[in-house]
Amino acid sequence: MHITEIRAHQPPTPGSPDDWRTQLGQIVVEVQTDSRLIGIGVGGGGAAGIHVVETVLRDLLLGREIDDVRDLHREMCEHTAFYGRKGLAVMAISGVDLALWDLAGKEAGVNVAILLDSDIDLTQTLPTYSTVFDDEDAEAAINAGHQAIKLHVERFGDRPETREIAELVRRTRERLGSAAATIMIDAFAQWDVATSLRVAQAVAPFDVAWLEEPVQPDDLAAYAELSAKSLVPIAGGEHEYLAEGFRELIDRRLHAVLQPDINWCGGLTTLIEIYRMANDAGIRVCPHRGCEPYALPAIAALDPNPLAESSRKWFRCLADAPQIIDGRIQLSSRPGFGVTLA
Numbered sequence: 051m052h053i054t055e056i057r058a059h060q061p062p063t064p065g066s067p068d069d070w071r072t073q074l075g076q077i078v079v080e081v082q083t084d085s086r087l088i089g090i091g092v093g094g095g096g097a098a099g100i101h102v103v104e105t106v107l108r109d110l111l112l113g114r115e116i117d118d119v120r121d122l123h124r125e126m127c128e129h130t131a132f133y134g135r136k137g138l139a140v141m142a143i144s145g146v147d148l149a150l151w152d153l154a155g156k157e158a159g160v161n162v163a164i165l166l167d168s169d170i171d172l173t174q175t176l177p178t179y180s181t182v183f184d185d186e187d188a189e190a191a192i193n194a195g196h197q198a199i200k201l202h203v204e205r206f207g208d209r210p211e212t213r214e215i216a217e218l219v220r221r222t223r224e225r226l227g228s229a230a231a232t233i234m235i236d237a238f239a240q241w242d243v244a245t246s247l248r249v250a251q252a253v254a255p256f257d258v259a260w261l262e263e264p265v266q267p268d269d270l271a272a273y274a275e276l277s278a279k280s281l282v283p284i285a286g287g288e289h290e291y292l293a294e295g296f297r298e299l300i301d302r303r304l305h306a307v308l309q310p311d312i313n314w315c316g317g318l319t320t321l322i323e324i325y326r327m328a329n330d331a332g333i334r335v336c337p338h339r340g341c342e343p344y345a346l347p348a349i350a351a352l353d354p355n356p357l358a359e360s361s362r363k364w365f366r367c368l369a370d371a372p373q374i375i376d377g378r379i380q381l382s383s384r385p386g387f388g389v390t391l392a
């Protein structure tokens with residue numbers, strides 16, 4: 051199977067946030083082959099990502115045989131290393147990598163999950179969590195069947211009143227009952243170490259499973275201090291890239307939970323590598339937006355403690371995406387990632 055064409059476009063995303071997630075938003079990559087199969091992947095980077103796909107990556111891959119996706123992934127990374135070891139170029143590579151894995155599944159006639167674990171049960175459902183803004187929505191999400199909820203606390207700002215956040219978590223825990231449901235907090239990378247430690251101390255009595263991205267992703271010294279001192283486990287990695295980036299986070303044990311985004315971090319090839327390293331180190335992986343179609347096969351096949359994050363509401367460019375029913379998400383059994391263009 052040889053690659054005959056590579057295209058990318060940015061689908062409209064009505065309702066997406068008025069920030070980089072729209073301006074540099076998700077792109078759909080289509081890889082055509084001489085076997086008439088078309089692979090569909092989703093990456094990021096908006097117009098910049100499309101440019102990377104349709105120039106340097108297209109030049110590299112056109113006419114190439116798809117044998118082992120991992121080899122082509124390594125070549126794409128080396129080919130873009132002088133300008134793109136993190137960020138937009140890797141987001142673009144992610145889309146191509148996922149389209150290639152989609153083709154690998156389609157050529158074999160099996161779902162990608164089968165490529166990762168030939169014994170996997172495709173009828174299984176996976177537990178999910180939902181991101182909410184207050185205790186009322188948290189209770190509704192747990193009643194709807196989600197195993198866990200994550201409180202989004204960005205609105206409290208970069209110098210939050212600790213007791214306001216603690217009060218929100220206390221109210222939420224009270225509504226959900228003790229240990230009946232898991233509560234997490236997402237800080238949105240805007241605090242400093244002192245603030246993060248203060249908040250962790252204040253919410254720890256309410257049994258919080260993780261504090262997510264309290265500080266900027268590159269402030270590894272801050273993560274080192276937090277991982278040593280925080281009373282609540284620290285999660286992060288949503289904005290880290292490629293196995294090399296995650297290797298440092300894992301070797302230094304900077305997080306209790308890693309949250310790679312398969313559509314940004316380098317695609318499935320990278321996520322497989324992250325799972326291997328993290329599983330070896332005994333560090334949990336809980337992929338960003340795990341309920342969207344691309345991370346699900348890896349979560350089902352590679353994750354000893356699966357929990358899929360609910361999708362972003364504006365992610366509607368694909369048809370036949372797995373649905374959440376009673377709080378659990380069903381795997382696709384169709385070949386590849388099982389999706390078509392909406």
Ligand SMILES: [Mg+2]
Pocket residue numbers: 236262263288
């Ligand atoms: Mg997050």
